[in-house]
Amino acid sequence: MGQRVAIIGAGMTKFVRRAQETGKELAWQAAKAALDSCGLTLKDIDCISMGCAPDAFDGVHMKGEYLSDGSGGWRKPYMRHFVGGGTGVFAPIHGWFHVASGVFDTCLVVCSEKMSSCHPHPQGAFKTIFDHTTEQPLNPTLIWIFALEYNRYMQTYGISKRDIALVSVKNKKNAIDHPAAHLPMEITVDDVLNSELLAWPVNRLDISPASDGAAAIVLAGERTARRLTDKPVWIEGVGWNLDTAYWATRDLAYPRYVEKAARMAYEMAGIKEPKKEIEIAEPYDPFTYKELHHMEGLLLAEKGEAPQLLVDGVTQRDGDRPICPSGGLLGVGNPISAAGLMKVIEIFLQLRGEAGKRQVPGNPTCGLAQAWGDLMQIGTVIVLKNR
Amino acid sequence: MALSERIERNVDLSYFEGKIPVNYVYTYGLGLENFFRSIKEKGEFLASKCPECETTYFPCKVFCERCFAEITNNYKVPGTGIVESFTVCHLNMDGSKKETPAVVGLIRIDGAEDCVFVHFLDISPEKAKIGMKVKPLLKRKQDRDGSIFDIVGFKPM
Amino acid sequence: MELEKMKLGATPLKESDLKEGKVLSLAMTPDIAYAWDNGVAIGRYLEELKNGRIIARKCNKCNRIMLPPRMFCELCWRATDKWVYCKDTGTVNTFSICYINWDASRIPKGQPPHIPAVIHVDGASTFMGILHVLGEVDPDDVKIGMKVKAVWKKPEEREGSITDIMYWKPLRPAQGRKTAGRR
Numbered sequence: 178m179g180q181r182v183a184i185i186g187a188g189m190t191k192f193v194r195r196a197q198e199t200g201k202e203l204a205w206q207a208a209k210a211a212l213d214s215c216g217l218t219l220k221d222i223d224c225i226s227m228g229c230a231p232d233a234f235d236g237v238h239m240k241g242e243y244l245s246d247g248s249g250g251w252r253k254p255y256m257r258h259f260v261g262g263g264t265g266v267f268a269p270i271h272g273w274f275h276v277a278s279g280v281f282d283t284c285l286v287v288c289s290e291k292m293s294s295c296h297p298h299p300q301g302a303f304k305t306i307f308d309h310t311t312e313q314p315l316n317p318t319l320i321w322i323f324a325l326e327y328n329r330y331m332q333t334y335g336i337s338k339r340d341i342a343l344v345s346v347k348n349k350k351n352a353i354d355h356p357a358a359h360l361p362m363e364i365t366v367d368d369v370l371n372s373e374l375l376a377w378p379v380n381r382l383d384i385s386p387a388s389d390g391a392a393a394i395v396l397a398g399e400r401t402a403r404r405l406t407d408k409p410v411w412i413e414g415v416g417w418n419l420d421t422a423y424w425a426t427r428d429l430a431y432p433r434y435v436e437k438a439a440r441m442a443y444e445m446a447g448i449k450e451p452k453k454e455i456e457i458a459e460p461y462d463p464f465t466y467k468e469l470h471h472m473e474g475l476l477l478a479e480k481g482e483a484p485q486l487l488v489d490g491v492t493q494r495d496g497d498r499p500i501c502p503s504g505g506l507l508g509v510g511n512p513i514s515a516a517g518l519m520k521v522i523e524i525f526l527q528l529r530g531e532a533g534k535r536q537v538p539g540n541p542t543c544g545l546a547q548a549w550g551d552l553m554q555i556g557t558v559i560v561l562k563n564r
Numbered sequence: 565m566a567l568s569e570r571i572e573r574n575v576d577l578s579y580f581e582g583k584i585p586v587n588y589v590y591t592y593g594l595g596l597e598n599f600f601r602s603i604k605e606k607g608e609f610l611a612s613k614c615p616e617c618e619t620t621y622f623p624c625k626v627f628c629e630r631c632f633a634e635i636t637n638n639y640k641v642p643g644t645g646i647v648e649s650f651t652v653c654h655l656n657m658d659g660s661k662k663e664t665p666a667v668v669g670l671i672r673i674d675g676a677e678d679c680v681f682v683h684f685l686d687i688s689p690e691k692a693k694i695g696m697k698v699k700p701l702l703k704r705k706q707d708r709d710g711s712i713f714d715i716v717g718f719k720p721m
Numbered sequence: 722m723e724l725e726k727m728k729l730g731a732t733p734l735k736e737s738d739l740k741e742g743k744v745l746s747l748a749m750t751p752d753i754a755y756a757w758d759n760g761v762a763i764g765r766y767l768e769e770l771k772n773g774r775i776i777a778r779k780c781n782k783c784n785r786i787m788l789p790p791r792m793f794c795e796l797c798w799r800a801t802d803k804w805v806y807c808k809d810t811g812t813v814n815t816f817s818i819c820y821i822n823w824d825a826s827r828i829p830k831g832q833p834p835h836i837p838a839v840i841h842v843d844g845a846s847t848f849m850g851i852l853h854v855l856g857e858v859d860p861d862d863v864k865i866g867m868k869v870k871a872v873w874k875k876p877e878e879r880e881g882s883i884t885d886i887m888y889w890k891p892l893r894p895a896q897g898r899k900t901a902g903r904r
Contacts (some may be wrong), residue, residue, distance in 0.1 A: 189724070190731035197732040197744050199593030205627045206730025212632065214722040219632040236588035236749065246629035294588045296748070300825040309757045310580040310767070311789050314853050314884045316823040321837040321852075324817030329839075332815070332865045356724050376819035376837075377860075390731055421795060425839045425850035429815055498716040526724070533725045569761050578764045578881070579756040585824070591734070592745040600745055601853065710745045 179279025183402035183409030184394050184561070186215030187522040189316030192359040192390035192510030195293040197313035200235055200391075201247030204289035207391035207515070208249050211285065213404055215395050222395075224254040228268035228288040230261065230513035233302035236294045248287040248393075261306075262463065262550025263417070263557040264288065265392070265517015270415040270559060272396045277412075282398045289391035293350065295315035299387050306552055309467035320384070322553055324376040326429045327466045331378065333430035336469075338378050342369035343487050344465040345382050345507050351494060352504025354534040357519070359388045369465075383465040392518035393517040394525070408529045413543075414446030414560035424552050435474030435549065435556030442545075443476075446560040451476045455560070456498065456541040457527055459520035461548045471547055472500060474556065499537045502527065508512030517548035521559060528563040584628035587649035592710075598638060599623035602717065604708045609643040609700070622676035641675035644721065646671045648680050652689040667692050669686040671718055697721045727803040744766070762790040767881040773873050775807040777845045788845040807844030809871035810892060814850050818860045832858055840869060840889055856888030868892040 188210025190196070190203050198206065204227075207322045212218060241257025248255070253439045258264065258271040265288050272286035292299050303319035330336065343366055343533070352361035364382065372382040402409040418437035420427050427433075448454045460471035471484035477498065478486055486492050493498035503509055503523035506516045524544035525534040547558045571577055592600060595612075600623075602610045612621045612635045614628035621628075624638040648670040654662055669685040669692070685692055686701060698718040708714040722757045734739060750763035759767060762778060763771040766789055767777040785794070794801050816838035820828050836858070839850040855863060858874065869889040879885040 186722070188727065189729065191729045191733070193731050193733040195591075195734045195736065195739075197594060197597070197738075198730065199591065199596075202595065202626060203731060204595050205632065209627070209632050209634070210727055214727070219630075233584065233586055236586065236590065236751070247627070249629075251629045251631060294590050296587045298753065298825040300823060302584070304823045305584045305586075307852075309582050309755070309790075310759060311762055311883050313582060314882050315837070315852060315854060316835075317852065318819065318821060318823045318825065320821065321817055321819060324819065325815045325837065328817060328865070329815035356727075357729050373820075375821050376817045378817070390811070423789070423795075425852050426848055428848070429839070455778050491569050522724075526722075531723045533723045548695045559861055571761055571764070576764075578759045578767065580752065580759055580763075580767070580882070581756050584751070586751065588749045588751075589739060590747045590749065591739070592747070594732070597745055598896050710742075711747065 178382050179277055181399040182273050182276045182396055182410065182412045183399065184525050185397050185402050185406045185409055185523055186211045186217065186395035187393065188214055189357055189392040189515070189519060189522060190390050191357045192388040192389060192425040192512055192515070194359065194386065196291065196389035199328070200237065200240070200244055200289050200291040203291065203389065203391035204244050204247030204287050207393040208247065208287045210284060211393035213393050217395060220250050220251065221283060223251060223283045224275050225250045226272040226275060226284055226286045227257045227269060228271065228514040228518070229257065229259065229288070230264055230290055231302065231306070233305065234295050234299050234513070235291045244289055248266070249285050249290065249373050250467070254281070259559065260551055260555050262461070262513055262515070264514035264550065265519070266521060266546050266548035266557040266559055267417060268514065268518050269394060269396065269412060270417065270557065273412050273415055276282055276396050276398050277530070284396040285393065286396060287391065287393040288514035289355060289367040290515050291389050292387040293389050314483065316378070320376040320379055322424065323464045324379045324555070327378050327464065329429035330466055330470055336481065336484050338419045339366055340372060340484040341466045341469065342366045342383070344462065344468045345369045346350045346538045347487070347493060348462060348501050348505040348507040351502055351535065352508025352560065354486065355504045355509050357390070358504055358508055360386050360466040361504060361508050368408060379464065385463045385506035385511040388512040390510060390512035390515045392515040392522060394518065394522060398561065408563070410525045410528045411562050413561060413562045414442035414448065415446070416441030416445070416558040418556050422552065422554065424554060427554070431480060432470055432474035432556060435471055435547065436476065438556035439475045442560045444559040446562070448560065454543055455545050456539070457472040457502065457524065457537055457544040458498070458500050459503060459505070459523055459546040461517070462498065462501055463505050463511055465507065467549070468501060471549065475545065475547060475558070494537050496536065502532070502535050502537050518535055520546040520548065524561050566716060590639040595625040599709045602716070603702070604710045607702055607705065609636040609641050611641045611673065612638045620676040622673040622679045622681055626651055636662065641673060643673065645673040645681070645698060647692070647694055647696045647698055649694060650692050652692070664718045665689050669698070669718060671698060683715060686717040686719040760792070762792045762810055767792050770883065770885040771881040773876065773880045775842060777805045777807050777849070779803050780804050785846045786844065786849065786884055788842055788849045788851055799877065805844065807842045811842040811889065812839050812841040813855070813863065813865055813867045813869060815865060816855065816863050818863070835865060836860060838889070853883070854888045855890065857890035
């Protein structure tokens, strides 16, 4: 490997249901904030890595090209990457390739999403991620796939909806302390269970909101990072992995592809006992049960046991292993790629002790962010350390 | 490695038809909101200049793509310009023939020379020339709705 | 740096801000239609559905009988070997009871919910599930592990589509099983 890579700056916009800004303007707001946070200008940036979700949400074909000016891509090596919902955590991995290889010394990583362009609701675009011939004629909604997985997960391990609903309560409450949050709320388990039933077992408050927003980070090689900041956060492990394209043939109770991605990242980071060494994590939580599903795939809980950790308070911000201290997608919002990068930013801030009211106690030194996507089959994992 | 079966007769080929059922509502965003509102309400064209690198933009923008500086000041330009290039378009979107060919121009705007603007030229194809001076033709105020077609096109000066 | 000390962008709008023209916006509906080639495997799959049969494809290396059929095995990364008919019965691997349509509009009160399910079809390998819907069943009686049978359109109404199977219904009347249902 060429060189060690650190995150040295970060920025984001608020996450909102509907922003007036165009996707480019959102990208610029986040990217500019990230540069300002570490005292750099666009001149100091060697290359750009841009991440965004399917073009159909923004309604802009070739969105990578469209967003290039707002992402700082003018006359620079610029590349868009895309792995569906996994994009936001793939973003720092993609940026890491550029810098770790030694080809570039600094990289601006930008994710921007404008889900509100899709009217009346992004579900129309989600329908078309199903197979056009063997599945779309059944008129599926995206929620089907989650509901089916959720049900299988409950059945396999004998978990109740009540326990899973607690994820929403925790994350929406955590989001109250996040200045960019779209849907921070103080709610109870009964509020979740009594919210509109969309596709049993999924209620409305089990689902993260579709949001507009952008996020950005600045990466630098080791020497530059040490010169520019006394608090670099190192990218110590990266991993990603895909399961079969035939989603209905997967083991729906356990995300094996997430485990494979995690093992890749752990090996690179020298992590032997994730349950002890990963002190803080931001697993992907577009739906309540996914946080638990992913904790198990990430080997942070035994199979079927993540709900118990939640019930016991272990995953609260002041618990032994805080999970989604940001408020996650359920609380901060879900502008797809930007939401994943928001998770990376949260770990970055937590490891620097700069997470404000969200700061977890105990000066954590090692954290993880994870996202999931494509047709519900990719896991993307990044392990960060502050020393 | 060859596949073990292939379709030998083209009459055996089959396909499945479908559509992507989406509608969009795009907000104009901060930059274009100013630009099109100014045309709609005052009939005035706004450009901007980056406070740091002095790059000019038409339509006006809220950030400079070259140096990332925030742009907070816009200024009026007459909307006149010079035809940088043009093309004559004979077909409609569906491939059918247009009754009258349309001339589409790239116009370098006076006072914001770092950008070119695309619009129709109100001129017969044989008269269009690169380098010709043009000015914008606006709809009547009561007919303007804030869209790109508040500018009917550009005509020779 | 703390997010709390940064100026965070994004100007929130209400839907009415667009409708009432407080900010400018542009509506657009792309008009694009597709004809997706079926290829050999899915072509035959659809053709057999028209005949009222479910056909799968077998790989002789891993011995999986795969649904939907495919001309190459994605695990062994080689061409598959032969066609195998499946039964039109199967087992519910998981299901949902869905009160919204594909566009997120609500199914009107009084109309039955959709019951999507992953069905493991008899005759295909274990875990070869397909997405389909259940019918002729009270939503509260649906159970994981329930045996189901395809209900076909009349032969003259079939068109070579996955919807030639209208839905799957319980093979036997509801019975007390030790599996989780909604009840």
